[in-house]
Amino acid sequence: MSNNTNEWVNWIEEAISKEHIKYYEYEKFYNFNEIGSGGFGIVHRANWKNSHEYFALKSFFNFNETTAKEIVHEIKLQREVDFHRNIIRFYGVAISSCGM
Numbered sequence: 001m002s003n004n005t006n007e008w009v010n011w012i013e014e015a016i017s018k019e020h021i022k023y024y025e026y027e028k029f030y031n032f033n034e035i036g037s038g039g040f041g042i043v044h045r046a047n048w049k050n051s052h053e054y055f056a057l058k059s060f061f062n063f064n065e066t067t068a069k070e071i072v073h074e075i076k077l078q079r080e081v082d083f084h085r086n087i088i089r090f091y092g093v094a095i096s097s098c099g100m
């Protein structure tokens, strides 16, 4: 990993520790179903704890410099547009046993 990678990873970790981004315990997700895939990874639908609501869980094929930077970019973009009712909400992040 280059220093640049750490910059984006640090951004995410700091946002979680300061509770700007909610951290979800990955172990509390259940009822996984694969619903799609994109350039960065696979997307699953799952329930969390006793919420009957479905969450879309995005995983990453390869968590590298580009991925971390793109995640930060998407979170920042999402903040600009999440007032619109047609925009899907960003809930937070979870860390699975095989990475982020």
Ligand SMILES: Nc1ncnc2c1ncn2[C@@H]1O[C@H](COP(=O)(O)OP(=O)(O)OP(=O)(O)O)[C@@H](O)[C@H]1O
Binding pocket: 035, 036, 037, 038, 039, 040, 041, 043, 056, 058, 088
């Ligand atoms: N919130 C969601 N609800 C339902 N399906 C979803 C949701 N998010 C993603 N998907 C499904 O997963 C697929 C991949 O989504 P993802 O956002 O990772 O990639 P993308 O935006 O389609 O493409 P790219 O990675 O090139 O930007 C989508 O095309 C869609 O089928």
